[in-house]
Amino acid sequence: xxxxxxxxxxxxxxxxxxxxxxxxxxxxxxxxxxxxxxxxxxxxxxxxxxxxxxxxxxxxxxxxxxxxxxxxxxxxxxxxxxxxxxxxxxxxxxxxxxxxxxxxxxxxxxxxxxxxxxxxxxxxxxxxxxxxxxxxxxxxxxxxxxxxxxxxxxxxxxxxxxxxxxxxxxxxxxxxxxxxxxxxxxxxxxxxxxxxxxxxxxxxxxxxxxxxxxxxxxxxxxxxxxxxxxxxxxxxxxxxxxxxxxxxxxxxxxxxxxxxxxxxxxxxxxxxxxxxxxxxxxxxxxxxxxxxxxxxxxxxxxxxxxxxxxxxxxxxxxxxxxxxxxxx
Amino acid sequence: xxxxxxxxxxxxxxxxxxxxxxxxxxxxxxxxxxxxxxxxxxxxxxxxxxxxxxxxxxxxxxxxxxxxxxxxxxxxxxxxxxxxxxxxxxxxxxxxxxxxxxxxxxxxxxxxxxxxxxxxxxxxxxxxxxxxxxxxxxxxxxxxxxxxxxxxxxxxxxxxxxxxxxxxxxxxxxxxxxxxxxxxxxxxxxxxxxxxxxxxxxxxxxxxxxxxxxxxxxxxxxxxxxxxxxxxxxxxxxxxxxxxxxxxxxxxxxxxxxxxxxxxxxxxxxxxxxxxxxxxxxxxxxxxxxxxxxxxxxxxxxxxxxxxxxxxxxxxxxxxxxxxxxxx
DNA sequence: GACTTGAGTACGAATATAACC
DNA sequence: AGGTTATATTCGTACTCAAGT
Numbered sequence: 001x002x003x004x005x006x007x008x009x010x011x012x013x014x015x016x017x018x019x020x021x022x023x024x025x026x027x028x029x030x031x032x033x034x035x036x037x038x039x040x041x042x043x044x045x046x047x048x049x050x051x052x053x054x055x056x057x058x059x060x061x062x063x064x065x066x067x068x069x070x071x072x073x074x075x076x077x078x079x080x081x082x083x084x085x086x087x088x089x090x091x092x093x094x095x096x097x098x099x100x101x102x103x104x105x106x107x108x109x110x111x112x113x114x115x116x117x118x119x120x121x122x123x124x125x126x127x128x129x130x131x132x133x134x135x136x137x138x139x140x141x142x143x144x145x146x147x148x149x150x151x152x153x154x155x156x157x158x159x160x161x162x163x164x165x166x167x168x169x170x171x172x173x174x175x176x177x178x179x180x181x182x183x184x185x186x187x188x189x190x191x192x193x194x195x196x197x198x199x200x201x202x203x204x205x206x207x208x209x210x211x212x213x214x215x216x217x218x219x220x221x222x223x224x225x226x227x228x229x230x231x232x233x234x235x236x237x238x239x240x241x242x243x244x245x246x247x248x249x250x251x252x253x254x255x256x257x258x259x260x261x262x263x264x265x266x267x268x269x270x271x272x273x274x275x276x277x278x279x280x281x282x283x284x285x286x287x288x289x290x291x292x293x294x295x296x297x298x299x300x301x302x303x304x305x306x307x308x309x310x311x312x313x314x315x316x317x318x319x320x321x322x323x324x325x326x327x328x
Numbered sequence: 329x330x331x332x333x334x335x336x337x338x339x340x341x342x343x344x345x346x347x348x349x350x351x352x353x354x355x356x357x358x359x360x361x362x363x364x365x366x367x368x369x370x371x372x373x374x375x376x377x378x379x380x381x382x383x384x385x386x387x388x389x390x391x392x393x394x395x396x397x398x399x400x401x402x403x404x405x406x407x408x409x410x411x412x413x414x415x416x417x418x419x420x421x422x423x424x425x426x427x428x429x430x431x432x433x434x435x436x437x438x439x440x441x442x443x444x445x446x447x448x449x450x451x452x453x454x455x456x457x458x459x460x461x462x463x464x465x466x467x468x469x470x471x472x473x474x475x476x477x478x479x480x481x482x483x484x485x486x487x488x489x490x491x492x493x494x495x496x497x498x499x500x501x502x503x504x505x506x507x508x509x510x511x512x513x514x515x516x517x518x519x520x521x522x523x524x525x526x527x528x529x530x531x532x533x534x535x536x537x538x539x540x541x542x543x544x545x546x547x548x549x550x551x552x553x554x555x556x557x558x559x560x561x562x563x564x565x566x567x568x569x570x571x572x573x574x575x576x577x578x579x580x581x582x583x584x585x586x587x588x589x590x591x592x593x594x595x596x597x598x599x600x601x602x603x604x605x606x607x608x609x610x611x612x613x614x615x616x617x618x619x620x621x622x623x624x625x626x627x628x629x630x631x632x633x634x635x636x637x638x639x640x641x642x643x644x645x646x647x648x649x650x651x652x653x654x655x656x
Numbered sequence: 657g658a659c660t661t662g663a664g665t666a667c668g669a670a671t672a673t674a675a676c677c
Numbered sequence: 678a679g680g681t682t683a684t685a686t687t688c689g690t691a692c693t694c695a696a697g698t
Contacts, residue, residue: 043438047378047379051373089420091407091418220606275576329690378667
């Protein structure tokens with residue numbers, strides 16, 4: 001900056017002003033400064049700037065589970081929203097939920113000096129750590145099933161509503177015995193979808209068949225869980241699977257036993273993963289508005305005024321009806 | 329740091345030394361300092377540190393196409409490798425390939441002061457910009473089909489080899505007419521897979537049927553391309569699809585016309601996307617070692633000595649044989 | 657003399673205050 | 678006086694060099 005100043009024949013102070021409040025400097029001087037900057041390929045040193053202003057223009061995103069669909073998509077959505085608002089995104093993905101790993105990751109971010117952290121936390125472990133964190137830096141938790149606390153905002157996608165919509169769709173088609181294969185119950189999302197499923201059934205005065213739990217979110221887990229479902233005495237008319245991959249595993253298991261989808265059983269998934277429209281049959285599912293949720297999270301993080309909101313900002317997912325569901 | 333020093337009854341200099349070269353300070357003094365740091369919840373200011381050392385412990389990852397399988401997985405792999413080596417990862421995803429967008433993104437990183445950049449570049453546009461960048465900061469390009477240049481290392485996955493393995497698998501099964509549905513040909517990966525397919529056919533003395541191009545990497549594109557393939561006079565014995573989703577769209581298109589997979593036509597995909605083992609039929613495909621490639625990229629970036637390598641570090645993918653291929 | 661500690665300064669930008677026209 | 682520019686100091690850490698044991 002000093003060099004630029006010398007070249008432009010002004011003081012470094014003038015250069016600084018030309019950058020930070022251009023209107024406070026004579027147009028003529030400003031142009032000289034700008035030209036000098038261009039000629040020298042000057043680039044502001046963000047560390048010196050951060051040192052003085054203690055703002056970095058960088059937010060941290062902490063996520064968990066590197067390949068799961070939801071967290072991944074949410075991460076990308078937040079990155080996009082952040083960049084549109086001029087913020088860079090630092091990413092850290094936690095592979096195990098051990099408290100010390102979690103803490104060291106959060107410390108890592110904190111020590112890298114960021115303006116705020118978005119924690120994508122599908123399971124309680126991370127959420128707890130995030131609460132601790134909120135004392136030291138602005139934090140937004142992206143999840144379902146949690147409520148805002150002090151210094152802590154919450155955004156996410158309304159899992160219960162999504163599950164209700166899936167189940168209601170099956171009810172509208174005339175199904176009466178609607179089973180659910182849940183995801184791993186330590187996930188907030190899995191719990192929310194169970195609740196939504198039960199709600200919809202209750203409203204329609206239907207009994208909930210015994211629930212089957214998948215041990216993970218993959219097709220393999222769905223396949224295994226399906227065996228358990230089928231072993232039960234009465235086959236349901238329809239199944240709401242906790243996500244698309246579980247639905248896929250289920251469909252495969254049914255197919256192997258000669259049970260046709262949707263003729264014998266209707267199946268609904270959740271997520272609308274890529275290509276789910278080309279499964280056979282094309283999968284009816286619930287699409288999650290990740291980008292909207294990411295945007296909401298970012299706004300909570302950046303707008304201090306909003307930080308006081310005491311109601312979580314949960315966004316509504318959308319039902320995508322396709323070929324895996326049919327009237328009973 | 330001054331506060332810590334005061335509390336520990338030493339100078340700020342001693343505190344600094346206790347942090348940076350602990351062995352150069354008396355164990356007794358060090359313990360006093362450490363205790364003071366703990367008591368005060370001291371945390372090193374990374375900006376001041378970066379200002380002085382001009383190293384941030386942060387690398388940038390620039391990628392393109394937010395939902396495509398390859399780039400996404402590669403990004404996550406690099407983040408993992410980086411964190412294992414104590415580096416944080418800043419992420420920036422480019423949604424369009426307009427030169428000014430690209431340049432401003434790279435500038436953005438540069439001005440945030442990072443120790444190096446990994447550019448995941450499936451298409452040439454980004455690669456060009458990355459070359460410019462290499463003059464200013466260490467850069468590693470992750471791609472296929474490019475060669476290292478000055479200050480520019482290249483790592484990636486050997487697409488040609490993967491395609492050869494897929495095609496050879498079909499040849500071994502006795503197929504003679506092996507078609508290919510390529511990905512969008514502006515992608516290096518798409519080109520590499522075409523080359524590998526041709527190579528394998530040439531070695532086996534087989535003629536390559538006319539190639540069909542998909543206009544994107546999605547199932548929909550595969551479905552559309554399949555129509556074109558089927559419209560040709562002679563149906564091939566087997567098809568090597570440029571990725572799993574294209575394969576899925578193809579299978580669906582075949583199925584709709586009563587052509588069975590694998591009885592009538594064998595199909596191989598590429599990527600081994602989640603759940604591809606539960607497609608119907610389970611998809612034979614080529615798995616890409618993203619984590620290995622990410623690690624390789626990071627090592628190239630961080631080990632200056634290696635920066636001189638003139639041969640790209642391409643890692644071998646692996647064939648996963650499943651039910652969508654059968655002997656002819 | 658080898659080892660440990662302390663004082664002072666530089667990194668690069670921002671800002672309060674003073675000086676200029 | 679009113680609008681611009683310049684001077685001097687600050688942020689927190691690392692490092693050179695000198696002083697102390």
